Amino acid sequence: MKRYKIEEKVFNVLMKVATGIILLSLIWILATIVYKGLPYMSWDMVSRTPQGGFYMGKEGGVLNAIVGSLYLAGGSTILALFISLPVVLYLNVYRRKKSAFSTFIRSSLDILWGIPSIVYGAFGFTLMLLFGLKTSLLAGIITLTLLIIPIMIRAMDEVMLTIPKGLFEASYSLGATRFETATKVAIRKTLPGIVTAILISFGRAVGDAASVLFTAGFTDNIPTSLSQPAASLPLAIFFQLGTPVPEVQGRAYASALILTLLILAISLSSRYFTKRYLKNKI
Amino acid sequence: MTAKLKMSQSDAACAEGSICINNLNVYYGDRHALKNININLPTRSITAIIGPSGCGKTTLLKCFNRLIDSVDDITVTGQVLVDGDDIFAPEAEVTDIRKRMGLLSQRPYPLPMSIYENVAFGPKLHGVKEKSKLNEIVEHYLKEASLWDEVKDRLNTPASRLSIGQQQRLCLARGLAVEPDIILGDEPTSALDPISSHHIEQKFLELKKEYTIVVVTHILRQARRIADYLIFMYMGEIVEHGPAKEILENPKEKRTQEYVKGIIS
Ligand SMILES: Nc1ncnc2c1ncn2[C@@H]1O[C@H](COP(=O)(O)OP(=O)(O)O)[C@@H](O)[C@H]1O
Ligand SMILES: [Mg+2]
Numbered sequence: 001m002k003r004y005k006i007e008e009k010v011f012n013v014l015m016k017v018a019t020g021i022i023l024l025s026l027i028w029i030l031a032t033i034v035y036k037g038l039p040y041m042s043w044d045m046v047s048r049t050p051q052g053g054f055y056m057g058k059e060g061g062v063l064n065a066i067v068g069s070l071y072l073a074g075g076s077t078i079l080a081l082f083i084s085l086p087v088v089l090y091l092n093v094y095r096r097k098k099s100a101f102s103t104f105i106r107s108s109l110d111i112l113w114g115i116p117s118i119v120y121g122a123f124g125f126t127l128m129l130l131f132g133l134k135t136s137l138l139a140g141i142i143t144l145t146l147l148i149i150p151i152m153i154r155a156m157d158e159v160m161l162t163i164p165k166g167l168f169e170a171s172y173s174l175g176a177t178r179f180e181t182a183t184k185v186a187i188r189k190t191l192p193g194i195v196t197a198i199l200i201s202f203g204r205a206v207g208d209a210a211s212v213l214f215t216a217g218f219t220d221n222i223p224t225s226l227s228q229p230a231a232s233l234p235l236a237i238f239f240q241l242g243t244p245v246p247e248v249q250g251r252a253y254a255s256a257l258i259l260t261l262l263i264l265a266i267s268l269s270s271r272y273f274t275k276r277y278l279k280n281k282i
Numbered sequence: 283m284t285a286k287l288k289m290s291q292s293d294a295a296c297a298e299g300s301i302c303i304n305n306l307n308v309y310y311g312d313r314h315a316l317k318n319i320n321i322n323l324p325t326r327s328i329t330a331i332i333g334p335s336g337c338g339k340t341t342l343l344k345c346f347n348r349l350i351d352s353v354d355d356i357t358v359t360g361q362v363l364v365d366g367d368d369i370f371a372p373e374a375e376v377t378d379i380r381k382r383m384g385l386l387s388q389r390p391y392p393l394p395m396s397i398y399e400n401v402a403f404g405p406k407l408h409g410v411k412e413k414s415k416l417n418e419i420v421e422h423y424l425k426e427a428s429l430w431d432e433v434k435d436r437l438n439t440p441a442s443r444l445s446i447g448q449q450q451r452l453c454l455a456r457g458l459a460v461e462p463d464i465i466l467g468d469e470p471t472s473a474l475d476p477i478s479s480h481h482i483e484q485k486f487l488e489l490k491k492e493y494t495i496v497v498v499t500h501i502l503r504q505a506r507r508i509a510d511y512l513i514f515m516y517m518g519e520i521v522e523h524g525p526a527k528e529i530l531e532n533p534k535e536k537r538t539q540e541y542v543k544g545i546i547s
Contacts, residue, residue: 164391168352169349170387173383174381174404175377175378175408175460188393
């Protein structure tokens with residue numbers, strides 16, 4: 001056999017094995033969650049907060065964690081968006097030229113992206129002490145915002161970098177200012193990518209336990225103000241798994257199932273949205 | 283005193299819709315890309331800039347609407363007068379300058395929006411709000427670019443669905459809709475099929491009655507077909523310029539002769 005044919009064969013097998021491993025682990029994870037969690041899924045799980053003795057196997061649900069997670073992830077995603085979008089537009093429209101400054105910003109963000117979330121948790125905690133904040137929804141949101149900003153900016157940045165120079169020039173040549181070019185052309189051109197970046201960030205925020213542990217805390221109640229502590233699904237899973245009661249451990253898997261479905265729903269709806277957008281707009 | 287007098291003379295010579303260039307030098311970093319360019323472009327006619335690739339044709343064109351501003355590490359010295367205004371003067375409004383010119387680039391870049399919105403983009407930016415007025419503008423300029431019949435039933439579909447040739451005509455319509463006096467083209471037919479190229483060339487021949495047109499081209503035959511006035515550039519300099527016929531049939535400079543004969547390309 002010719003050498004390139006052997007190479008091709010080996011590569012082919014390797015690719016299939018790798019794909020197989022990924023698919024298998026994905027299916028395995030999902031199957032475990034469904035298998036262990038589904039029997040404990042109930043209307044109560046998603047519609048009630050923990051009642052007395054919930055962690056011993058008595059009645060209640062994880063509505064506190066569902067709502068808490070949505071508040072935390074939603075709040076931090078919105079806050080991060082307000083910070084990220086201007087930075088991205090600044091890097092890509094206002095400072096299109098390659099400068100030492102933009103290289104510096106990009107590599108700083110890449111480093112921040114790589115920092116483990118527990119470090120953000122600890123940093124958030126120090127900030128809280130500094131400003132005299134208690135564990136609260138607000139502190140959790142701020143910490144999560146710091147965690148997801150690098151992800152959001154770099155994800156948006158990557159799609160903005162793909163905009164051809166000629167498109168900017170076309171907009172400028174029609175007399176558009178940089179601001180108009182940024183808002184009317186650059187954002188529209190990359191909207192599907194921007195939505196994806198937002199969702200990746202939301203997914204990261206909704207799934208993170210370490211950064212909210214010290215900052216948002218945990219509570220059985222649904223927070224009614226920013227200054228109250230807030231529960232979150234990852235921590236609810238963690239606490240329930242930590243009990244020796246099989247009933248409660250089962251509910252941990254049910255909570256994991258809820259978290260997975262939440263992320264799935266968001267990811268599917270975004271896909272639907274971007275598809276429709278691509279079809280009709282660009 | 284004499285300097286001032288000279289200035290006003292050159293200002294006076296620069297009539298509406300014309301471009302006058304005095305001692306223009308452009309450097310990319312240390313690279314001297316345009317060397318002492320001095321020329322007045324005639325109004326209401328087609329000027330073609332020819333020359334081998336890398337000689338500075340695009341650079342010169344980008345000076346006219348100051349797109350050159352957004353290049354890294356650029357230095358521009360000298361004067362470019364458009365309608366008598368020095369466009370590199372500190373008080374010059376870059377958006378106003380660009381409004382006076384439509385640009386066709388090497389390949390079309392439709393804006394990420396519908397056909398209708400592409401044409402309405404400029405007028406909207408510059409303050410036209412009424413829907414009926416915008417409809418009128420869109421129809422008028424799409425007709426002007428001979429695209430109306432092909433797109434009138436699908437004005438709201440994305441511009442990216444059009445063929446490349448249609449997209450280039452859309453870009454023409456979009457540029458005309460800001461009501462410029464000058465049309466700039468940077469090898470505007472190089473990405474197009476022969477029929478679309480022909481379309482654009484015909485359009486230019488019609489439009490020159492009302493507009494000053496400057497086209498960069500590396501196709502000599504195209505220059506022969508459409509140009510009234512010709513500029514031959516070589517390594518950042520203008521070697522020769524004059525009425526197209528003269529340059530093509532009777533070039534004075536050796537380098538022009540060689541280029542026209544196809545020896546250097
Ligand atoms: N952005 C840039 N940075 C550095 N050099 C450039 C840049 N653009 C063009 N040049 C150089 O300037 C010269 C003229 O380029 P250009 O005006 O694009 O030539 P043409 O359009 O005639 O092919 C070329 O030698 C090119 O390498
Ligand atoms: Mg060029």
